[in-house]
Amino acid sequence: MALLQRKTDIGPPHYEQFLPPVIKKNYGKWKYHEILSPGIMVHVAESGDEIYTVRVASPRLLSTDTIREISDIADKYCNGYLRFTSRNNIEFLVSNKKNVELIKKELKEKGYTIGGIGSRVSNVVHTQGWVHCHSACTDASGLVKVLMDELYEYFTTKELPNKVRLAVACCVNMCGAVHCSDIAIVGVHRKTPTINHEMVIKLCEIPTTIASCPTRAISPDPAKKSVKINEEKCMYCGNCFTVCPPIDIHDPENDGVAIVVGGKVSSLRSDPKFSKLAIPFFYNNPPRWPEVVSAVKNILETYAKHAKKHERIGEWIERIGWERFFKLTGIEFTFQHLDDFTFSRETFRTSAAFKW
Amino acid sequence: MALLQRKTDIGPPHYEQFLPPVIKKNYGKWKYHEILSPGIMVHVAESGDEIYTVRVASPRLLSTDTIREISDIADKYCNGYLRFTSRNNIEFLVSNKKNVELIKKELKEKGYTIGGIGSRVSNVVHTQGWVHCHSACTDASGLVKVLMDELYEYFTTKELPNKVRLAVACCVNMCGAVHCSDIAIVGVHRKTPTINHEMVIKLCEIPTTIASCPTRAISPDPAKKSVKINEEKCMYCGNCFTVCPPIDIHDPENDGVAIVVGGKVSSLRSDPKFSKLAIPFFYNNPPRWPEVVSAVKNILETYAKHAKKHERIGEWIERIGWERFFKLTGIEFTFQHLDDFTFSRETFRTSAAFKW
Amino acid sequence: MAKKYETPLLDELEKGPWPSFVKEFKKAAKRSEIASDGLGQLEKSYRTKRGYWKHGGIVGVLGYGGGVIGRYSSLPEEFPGVAHNHTVRINQPSGWFYTTKALREICDIWDKYGSGLTNFHGSTGDMILLGTRTENLEPIFSELTSRGWDLGGSGSAMRTPSCCVGPARCEWSNIDTLDITYSITQEFQDELHRPAFPYKFKIKTAGCAVDCIASIARADLSIIGTWKGNIKIDQAEVKRYAKNGMDIQAEIVDMCPTECISYDKKEGLTINNEECNRCMHCIAKMNKALRPGDIKGATLLVGSKAPIVVGAMLSWVIVPFIELKPPYQELKDLTRKMIEWWDENGRARERIGEVIESKGMRPFLEYIGVPPMPQQVKAPRRDPFFFWAKTDLK
């Protein structure tokens, strides 16, 4: 057993040992880059040195088999160097220009998907879903798969006015960056949780449970030595369930997903923005959620058709106005779209100027 | 006694009887207008008829003597018709073009100030102040007088990029439209009110008093059968004083005024806007508040110098950024400028893009 | 009357070119003790930097709960003339049009019973008679009403509605602001004179989005005229503007918030009316060349108010478009429904906007029977804590 070598608090290995030599040499001295194709770019250093990046789609959920396979490829063409991106793509770091075409060929042969660079859809930031999380209202990996099957060409070839960042989170904890994505899917509940009072007594701290509720819907139920929920106030966030599992929020009949749009995090042109509600609900329809996929596609393509070059989805919508967004996409406006949370006041229209 | 004729609920007299014949004839059929000079405009009807308006400044607080005097003038040149504007100016309605020069001459001779039309400063919307209100932290009429003495030419002649709406309110009840004005002065307190407990018992309803506090600073003081105020939470709004006068908010040592800027109500170009804090405090310095006057003038003239034609103050500031506004005006940025009320979150900067 | 007080500080405010309220005070003080003692007390305020008025309590006229603001000096021994110093609010005629005859009538009454000081006008719109004693209120009221005038609102009541000059002298008015205001004022006489609401309720009417009455900032119900259909363009006049030196590209095209205007020297001005949000900028700045479209109506907005207690609010779009023709029945019915809902749901001293904010827009809309529309929001909600009514779940 290797247990003798157990250490603590050593932190991650130093990044330097993982950098290809050309990067070590030109670290901090890159001059410009050029996007050569939807999945290949070159960065040129002040020294004239170059590094080619070949980006490949990843389902993020990888078996060790696949990791070994990409390692083999990286050994062959990248001297054993590669990286992952902040959106979970794989980047092969090719120092030798000649290898670019070769690695491309091999990747294609092996069925890898090259793309995601430039003004297009890149990989979908997402979360655990039914694969691993107790909190999930839907499955994240499945939604990503069916979405990207449909939007495949927007990753590999087609151009859009700007980058479109997609995300999926399986509950309102939003472990993905759903709250600031161009288009995102978030799992939602729609009914007040059921309470297993006996288990509450055993497993939960009542004050913590009460405090966990953002809308103050939970109050003590002294008779039952448990808690009760005011249905009028509950917004089904599931926060109570996280701190007190016997308050079960799951309800296959009423759980599903919402689509939010228009978020961004970069500061280019306009301030970072929160995503806003586009469509409040779809029933879970696994394995391929066709209604959700076509709704996302509709939004994406309406944007592609109407936005100016370099406009992100949120910028486009703010320019044309949300009333026009609903008209162009044909999405129905419902009571759910009207904010009723803390900042509702700031969302109501305070101007006589708007479009029909 | 005329008491026999007492009537109730008759409402105001019908407006029609007060309209000059040319207005009655062309009611709703005006075609265009032209601003002939800073205080004179003509409206032309589809019929070709014209009505000339000669606008004259008013201190709003008028003696019956003055009302009789302007009535005499209106009789002479306007067939006895005149009106007041929503900013309390007097408008002489001249149907006969020939009378325009004559009335102008007489008004000048009698010392009236003609102006306020077009892209300039018009009259100052204001409130009662020490003249009449129990709630006042300052005097409104006095501030208006000293401001307009200084900005006189911006009413009578000088042009600005657009209209500049000034307002003065003597307390945060803001009976003027301070909260949406280009530049406004608002009376503020700075210390927690003092409580006369004996009188509280006599005069005040405790629950109403507690409920009146926007920051929940007031709580019952069962010992004294009165209330107490949490100094940390009190924002000196004076609301408690209004519902319960023995909680006295007045404090000549610490009362004064703040200047807010950038509000507007029209929907032209951009949405109506709230005024925002420019300068948190000036001591009351009657009779002429010189520091306040020069601060307002500085803001006005910085705007005049830098804004684009047709930009309102708030539009100019939003284009250049508040950080630039503070730099250009040389106004110091203090802790008071940082919002700490309900919507503070929405005022904090959430972008890496800002100016030095 | 002889001069009663030295007013060295206020005298400073007789200097300078802007009309002086102190001069007005002095004129009235010649005849009225209220005015002269008011002046004396004001001088003292200028010296000590604080006011000396007491909160009014309830004074008024028989059968009315409002229209008079009670005011007493806290120094009645020092300034007996203003021991009582009440304000009488007279409901102004729509649009503040007067004949000199009418003005003199008011002056006569006021010289007889009051200080001779007025405000033309108060911020809500009333004609304000500034300073009288309790015992004069009934006589004043009789004289006024017998001559066709009535009191305005105060307290937790409908307040005196007011409006912009509108069709009387403005080419942009999409609605008859004066008539609407008159008609509504008559409709709500009882509510105006007998406070029975949770708090005040103000109505202001503007003929277009220019909003010369600032309705969007200070009316519980803001009625703002608007139109559907194309902006009318007179290309000859466009040319004239260009000739007279207007930089049409910079002043009009580039400032259009929806980027829906284009200009070409030859073609003239083109507007993509589909995208226009009717902000009024181009029309206002080129008023001879451009005119609003033909289908006239109004937008109803609800909820604006001054900052206390929950912070200032602007009015929110509730009904994007409504036709307004006499007798304005739909408007009146809707207004009553709004007030009813507010009355049922609001606590004392809560304005309607505050109640909508705290109870949510949905119950309000459902009660008054208006469906959700994207025109009601700047943007849809962000945080995904949607509420589902039982009826929303199938």
Added chain:
Amino acid sequence: MAKKYETPLLDELEKGPWPSFVKEFKKAAKRSEIASDGLGQLEKSYRTKRGYWKHGGIVGVLGYGGGVIGRYSSLPEEFPGVAHNHTVRINQPSGWFYTTKALREICDIWDKYGSGLTNFHGSTGDMILLGTRTENLEPIFSELTSRGWDLGGSGSAMRTPSCCVGPARCEWSNIDTLDITYSITQEFQDELHRPAFPYKFKIKTAGCAVDCIASIARADLSIIGTWKGNIKIDQAEVKRYAKNGMDIQAEIVDMCPTECISYDKKEGLTINNEECNRCMHCIAKMNKALRPGDIKGATLLVGSKAPIVVGAMLSWVIVPFIELKPPYQELKDLTRKMIEWWDENGRARERIGEVIESKGMRPFLEYIGVPPMPQQVKAPRRDPFFFWAKTDLK
């Protein structure tokens, strides 16, 4: 291992061109019961439309309070392989650079002790090993640490910091994102491994305002590189962009948020750097022609997070400009002060941004010793309820 479950629904997700996570599952399922039972349970979830995982409770390795997410099936009889299904979070190297040697090392350990399933990477940045039993945690930990790897954060602790690729492969990075992240991670090892905060605390570092790590949306402390000084222009390259068909007026000039760029075919591009807010648009879209200025540093922003409980937040500018040179002492000290203040003022499960919002920005700034600056706000406050400290009154 033989195929254990029919998965008709999941099989549908092997179809289509995008890489299939089901295929990954099946690969691992060939060798691992955890993976195969995981697949079985997932198929059931797809059938019944609900998850079957239980909240984890506390599992972990000796001396650490985090780094492992405990997870149990709620159907252990039906799917014994995932009765335990814990996640091991491994702190990734800065910028997610790896050698294949390192990757294989991890794979070897994981094939030995776990499901063979991973996430490359988790949303916070960790390498995630997905699915193992409690008894394997200590061995895995020993194998990892003996080879130079350590666990990442979980629970109410410092979380694994992460960063964009930065100077390693990006021409715009104003700071050494990789080194800062490494240095900070080492500095806060104790806080990372032993949860003692009110709630989680995340740090993310981006080299510029493009923010390729989304730090402004999901980090309690967002470090974003920036510069002072003029944007460098290569006019020859500007010409080349024009020649290659870029509409510089539309794509660059008209999209500059501060309107500080002008372009003229002859003169080329001119930037009024005084007014530039360094948004990165022009640089990003003309990267060969434009480069950031020379004085490098960073903006520190605080407070972003996901919606629960008070709604989503973006980070707020706290320190507009700070130089960041090794050993980053000022940054570390400031970070400690921020955490200290949060710790003293926050309740359990309150993120730092929530505490700042509820206690006010002022006490926070005063505690960490940063003065108020207009750069910290989009706009100053509106409602005039200013707070005055005793020290503010003279």
